[in-house]
Structure formats: C-alpha cells, structure tokens
Amino acid sequence: MDVRAGIDLGGTKILAVVVDGQHTVLADAKRPTPRDGGPEAVAAEIVETLLEATTSAKVDTKDLAGVGVGSPGAVDEEAGTVAHARNLPDWEKTFALADVLSDRIGAPVKVGNDVQVAVDAEFELGAGRPYSSFLGVFWGTGVGGGLILERKPWLGRGSAGEFGHMVIVRGGARCGCGRRGCIEAYAGRASMEGRARRAVEKGQKTELFEIMEAGGRDRLTSGVWAKALSRGDSLAVRLVERAVAALAAGIASAINLLDLEAVVIGGGLGTRLGPDYAKQIEDAMLPHLFVPERPPAVRIAQLGDLGGAIGASLLVANGSGG
Amino acid sequence: MDVRAGIDLGGTKILAVVVDGQHTVLADAKRPTPRDGGPEAVAAEIVETLLEATTSAKVDTKDLAGVGVGSPGAVDEEAGTVAHARNLPDWEKTFALADVLSDRIGAPVKVGNDVQVAVDAEFELGAGRPYSSFLGVFWGTGVGGGLILERKPWLGRGSAGEFGHMVIVRGGARCGCGRRGCIEAYAGRASMEGRARRAVEKGQKTELFEIMEAGGRDRLTSGVWAKALSRGDSLAVRLVERAVAALAAGIASAINLLDLEAVVIGGGLGTRLGPDYAKQIEDAMLPHLFVPERPPAVRIAQLGDLGGAIGASLLVANGSGG
Numbered sequence: 224m225d226v227r228a229g230i231d232l233g234g235t236k237i238l239a240v241v242v243d244g245q246h247t248v249l250a251d252a253k254r255p256t257p258r259d260g261g262p263e264a265v266a267a268e269i270v271e272t273l274l275e276a277t278t279s280a281k282v283d284t285k286d287l288a289g290v291g292v293g294s295p296g297a298v299d300e301e302a303g304t305v306a307h308a309r310n311l312p313d314w315e316k317t318f319a320l321a322d323v324l325s326d327r328i329g330a331p332v333k334v335g336n337d338v339q340v341a342v343d344a345e346f347e348l349g350a351g352r353p354y355s356s357f358l359g360v361f362w363g364t365g366v367g368g369g370l371i372l373e374r375k376p377w378l379g380r381g382s383a384g385e386f387g388h389m390v391i392v393r394g395g396a397r398c399g400c401g402r403r404g405c406i407e408a409y410a411g412r413a414s415m416e417g418r419a420r421r422a423v424e425k426g427q428k429t430e431l432f433e434i435m436e437a438g439g440r441d442r443l444t445s446g447v448w449a450k451a452l453s454r455g456d457s458l459a460v461r462l463v464e465r466a467v468a469a470l471a472a473g474i475a476s477a478i479n480l481l482d483l484e485a486v487v488i489g490g491g492l493g494t495r496l497g498p499d500y501a502k503q504i505e506d507a508m509l510p511h512l513f514v515p516e517r518p519p520a521v522r523i524a525q526l527g528d529l530g531g532a533i534g535a536s537l538l539v540a541n542g543s544g545g
Numbered sequence: 546m547d548v549r550a551g552i553d554l555g556g557t558k559i560l561a562v563v564v565d566g567q568h569t570v571l572a573d574a575k576r577p578t579p580r581d582g583g584p585e586a587v588a589a590e591i592v593e594t595l596l597e598a599t600t601s602a603k604v605d606t607k608d609l610a611g612v613g614v615g616s617p618g619a620v621d622e623e624a625g626t627v628a629h630a631r632n633l634p635d636w637e638k639t640f641a642l643a644d645v646l647s648d649r650i651g652a653p654v655k656v657g658n659d660v661q662v663a664v665d666a667e668f669e670l671g672a673g674r675p676y677s678s679f680l681g682v683f684w685g686t687g688v689g690g691g692l693i694l695e696r697k698p699w700l701g702r703g704s705a706g707e708f709g710h711m712v713i714v715r716g717g718a719r720c721g722c723g724r725r726g727c728i729e730a731y732a733g734r735a736s737m738e739g740r741a742r743r744a745v746e747k748g749q750k751t752e753l754f755e756i757m758e759a760g761g762r763d764r765l766t767s768g769v770w771a772k773a774l775s776r777g778d779s780l781a782v783r784l785v786e787r788a789v790a791a792l793a794a795g796i797a798s799a800i801n802l803l804d805l806e807a808v809v810i811g812g813g814l815g816t817r818l819g820p821d822y823a824k825q826i827e828d829a830m831l832p833h834l835f836v837p838e839r840p841p842a843v844r845i846a847q848l849g850d851l852g853g854a855i856g857a858s859l860l861v862a863n864g865s866g867g
Contacts (some may be wrong), residue, residue, distance in 0.1 A: 382839070386801075393713050
C-alpha cells in the first residue's frame with residue numbers, strides 16, 4: 224500500500240494531506256494549532272487533523288505507509304524529536320514527537336524541518352525540478368530558507384538554511400530573533416506589521432488595519448498586504464518595497480557566495496504576491512550580483528499552501544517508512 | 546617522477562614552488578608581475594619565475610609531472626584559459642594560458658582559480674584538514690573566499706566563493722567592484738587605504754603613511770597596518786575594527802546560511818595580523834549567529850604566503866598532469 228500522509232505543523236495552523244504513490248493529494252485537512260497545552264496538546268491535535276484527512280480519503284491510519292511531519296524548532300530526524308519550537312506552545316524541551324504520534328496512529332512517523340521539507344517538495348515536485356542547486360526562500364511571518372546543492376538537501380551540521388538571519392544591514396533594524404540587521408527584520412511579515420503599527424502610532428495614514436478588521440483578522444495576513452497593495456496604500460507599498468530590497472540583497476549575497484542555478488520564492492507573502500513581486504526581487508537583486516550577466520533563475524514556489532505538508536510526506540517516501 | 550610545480554599568479558607578484566610527492570617545498574621563487582605587455586608578458590615572466598625555482602631545486606622543467614597555476618579572473622579549468630583578469634595588465638580577453646605555458650615548459654599545465662586553489666591547499670594540507678566543510682576567507686587587497694562542502698570544493702556554476710561581495714550594509718560604502726555595501730568595501734586593504742587617505746585629506750592624524758614611506762613602500766601593505774596597530778595608531782585601529790566587524794557579519798551570514806564546521810582566515814592581512822585578530826573576528830561574529838551555542842571553529846590559514854602556489858601544485862596532483 225503506497226498511501227502516505229504529510230503534516231505541516233505551523234505556529235497558527237496544522238495542515239494534513241493524504242497522498243498516493245504518485246504524490247497526488249487524495250485529501251487534506253486544516254485545524255488551528257493549540258495555543259496552550261504544550262507538545263501533548265499539539266500532538267493530539269495533529270492526530271485529529273490527520274484523522275480528518277484520512278477519513279475524507281477513506282483510508283485507515285494503520286494502512287498508511289507512513290506519516291511525515293514538517294516541524295519548526297530544532298528537529299532531530301534520527302531521534303524523531305523536536306525542541307525549542309518557539310512558535311508552538313510551551314515547547315522548549317525535547318519532545319519525542321515521532322514516537323508519540325506513531326503510538327497513536329499505528330503507522331511509522333518521521334519528523335523533519337518544516338522549511339527544508341517544503342524545499343524538498345519544490346525540488347522533487349515543484350518549481351525546483353529543473354535545477355540541481357537552488358535556494359528556497361519562504362517569505363511569510365518570518366523568512367525561512369533551505370538549500371538544494373547537487374540535487375541533495377544541504378543541512379550543514381543540522382541548522383543550515385537560516386537565510387532570514389543573514390545580515391544585510393550591520394547594526395540595522397532589530398529582528399524578532401533579538402539580533403540586528405537580519406533580512407527577517409525587514410522582510411518578515413511580523414516585523415513588517417510591527418513597523419506598520421509604529422507608523423500608525425506616529426500618525427501615518429494607512430488602510431492596512433481597516434482591511435484587516437473588515438476581513439475579521441487580528442493580524443496583517445498576506446491577503447491583507449495584497450489588498451492594501453492593490454489599493455496603492457502608500458505605507459504598504461513602502462514597507463513591501465523595503466522587504467523586497469532586503470530579500471534581494473540577501474539573495475544576491477547567497478548567490479555571490481554559492482553561485483546557484485535558481486531561487487524559488489514561496490511562503491505566504493511570496494505565493495500571495497506572486498510573479499510581479501518575484502520580478503521586483505529579481506530586479507533589485509541584479510545590481511548586487513558579482514556576475515550579473517548570469518543571474519540565477521527566480522521562480523515562484525509551485526505547490527502553494529500544501530507544499531509543506533506534501534514535502535513532509537516525502538520524508539516517508541524517501542525514508543524508512545515504506 | 547613525482548616532482549610538480551605550482552604558480553601563484555597575483556596582481557603584484559608571481560610565486561613559484563617546486564614540490565615533491567609529499568608536498569614538501571623543494572624550492573621557491575618570486576618575481577614582480579609585469580605591469581604591461583599583456584598576457585604574453587605575464588606568461589613569459591611565469592616561465593622565468595618557474596625556471597628560477599626549478600634551477601634552485603635542480604630539476605629540469607621537462608621532468609616535472611606537471612605545473613599548476615592559480616590565477617585571478619575568469620578561469621576555465623577544462624579549456625586552460627583565463628579571461629577578465631582585472632588585476633593583470635591588459636588581460637580582458639580569453640588567453641590560452643595553459644597551452645602557452647605548456648609549449649614553453651615542456652610539461653602539462655593546469656589552471657585554476659587562485660583563491661580556490663589556496664582553499665584546497667588549506668583543506669588538503671593546512672588548517673582545514675580536520676573539517677569536511679569550511680569557508681576560506683582571504684583577507685588581503687580584496688576579500689576572497691572559497692568553500693569546501695562535504696570534502697569537495699564548491700564552485701557552483703563556476704563563480705562561487707565571492708564572499709567579499711556579500712552585502713552587509715545595503716546601500717553602504719562603495720566597493721571597488723562598483724557595487725555598494727560589500728564586505729570588501731569595508732575590509733579589503735585597497736578600500737581601507739582609500740579611506741585612510743581620505744581621512745588624512747580631512748586632517749586626521751595617523752602614522753600609517755610615515756610607516757609606509759619609512760619602509761620604502763607606496764601602498765599600505767599588511768606589514769604597514771600591523772606596525773601601525775602595534776603603535777596604537779588610532780586611525781589604523783578604527784579602520785581595522787571596521788574591517789573586523791564587516792568580516793564578522795559576513796562570516797555569520799555565511800554560517801547562518803550553510804552551518805559550516807569551520808572558517809579558515811588567510812590572505813595578507815589575515816596571516817599577518819594572526820590569531821589575535823582572528824579571535825576578534827570570532828568574537829564579533831558570535832552576536833550574529835543564529836545558533837550561537839555551536840559556532841564554527843575559526844582558524845588561521847597554515848600555509849602562509851606559499852599556500853596559493855602549493856594549492857596550485859595540487860591541480861596537477863589531483864588532475865590529468867600525472
């Protein structure tokens with residue numbers, strides 16, 4: 224039986240997909256991530272989300288060839304554990320996520336880094352397919368990254384891919400990570416929202432927060448930014464330009480160092496803002512390239528919102544769960 | 546016969562070594578790089594420098610297993626050609642350096658990138674030996690770089706390693722490459738000298754230029770900087786601190802992206818200023834690291850001035866020249 228499942232464990236939502244041997248999505252399900260209760264509560268909710276998807280796909284979890292989980296935090300693939308998952312509730316200590324889930328589900332479970340599985344998915348099934356080396360940039364609440372080098376994920380000593388924390392303005396803006404001048408401090412949606420709120424406090428006019436409230440949101444989601452841009456909201460335009468410039472300088476730095484074939488841009492903002500903004504990033508990158516006559520291809524991630532969960536399912540396809 | 550030669554072709558000098566099968570240097574020679582006459586003149590001077598070294602080693606060039614040349618510019622290893630070597634006289638067009646030298650010398654010649662061969666030398670014979678992945682930083686007139694990933698040089702599409710042109714201050718200082726905010730704009734010895742000269746024009750006091758003249762130099766060499774630092778010259782101290790900060794931010798960016806085991810710092814300033822300044826770079830890097838509890842090892846290049854030439858000789862050992 225070749226049916227597998229993939230879980231994208233995020234700070235705000237848990238996404239589950241059930242896929243067949245050809246990576247076709249048979250069903251998917253989505254539930255909010257618990258805001259408290261620690262890793263146990265999150266594990267229970269993962270099981271519920273998975274059951275929703277398997278039920279809809281008419282599969283018993285015991286018949287799954289395996290379940291892959293893409294998780295934030297410090298993931299130990301071998302041990303199947305997750306620690307320091309700051310976006311998840313009370314999840315500092317090491318938690319044996321794979322074992323706990325496997326006991327409940329009755330199928331093998333593998334855990335991987337959330338951004339890296341999304342990069343792997345784009346490499347095997349999405350925009351990265353034509354390339355043997357590329358940088359994946361996930362532009363959302365934070366700015367994540369992942370590398371494919373010579374057709375394999377590059378993990379370094381286990382923590383590679385922190386593209387969002389490359390320094391582009393030494394001594395610059397304060398980042399959510401506590402450091403200064405990181406790409407994420409300019410381009411992460413959380414940083415952008417913080418800056419927008421401070422601008423409003425100083426009397427700047429913007430429709431961003433009206434759009435947010437009209438949509439029943441309490442955060443500036445990618446959709447809110449997209450709508451504000453489409454209305455020509457000047458604060459939104461300026462903050463997105465600033466983010467684009469930061470991403471572009473960081474991408475150019477990575478390319479000058481690694482001379483990769485391509486850059487694949489995903490994440491909530493990346494996929495929502497789409498090709499027009501990918502083109503802006505590309506244009507802003509060129510002046511920083513050391514070999515501008517041979518720029519990398521710049522592509523939008525193809526797998527969209529389900530990319531992380533589909534990528535998680537590949538942990539099983541490629542791993543021990545078969 | 547296992548005796549080989551290596552040539553380090555630089556903008557100011559040509560260095561030749563003759564080495565045996567155990568990489569022991571049997572003889573070396575050094576001559577200034579011609580300031581005009583184009584590639585032909587440079588090739589002739591390479592032959593002279595090599596002959597000086599082989600004569601001193603009591604070897605006939607025809608008996609060499611091969612000669613490796615580490616060259617600046619755009620090197621095509623397969624074709625044995627060099628183009629766009631901006632630091633060499635009138636060397637924009639593609640020149641068949643390997644063939645021209647091979648005809649004169651009567652031994653096989655291979656050409657490689659000057660910085661990459663120096664990195665390879667540190668990997669195979671020097672400070673990089675214990676590591677399977679590291680970044681080589683060559684801090685001299687410019688700031689060069691090279692990568693070893695999984696025990697192999699990483700060249701990307703042929704132009705990887707431009708560490709010196711990673712952006713650390715978006716919109717910042719003008720770099721010699723014409724772009725803004727590159728590491729080299731802050732840490733390259735040429736940029737540092739330019740800034741020192743402008744400071745003097747504005748009335749700043751410094752002993753840098755007196756030390757230079759007393760040493761019969763017309764440029765601020767690494768030795769001049771070292772002497773000024775040892776005297777506590779405040780302008781020298783400030784400019785070196787600025788360079789250290791730039792290198793540190795760039796190294797941290799590379800580590801956050803790649804999570805490498807080590808950083809090996811070489812080049813004229815790197816080797817001359819030595820472990821104290823490598824320690825300063827390490828200390829300044831830590832605050833920018835995303836995983837500060839597991840920093841990379843920071844080491845000084847071990848092969849010193851001859852590293853480039855020894856590395857060039859490895860082109861033959863590892864290649865077709867045997």
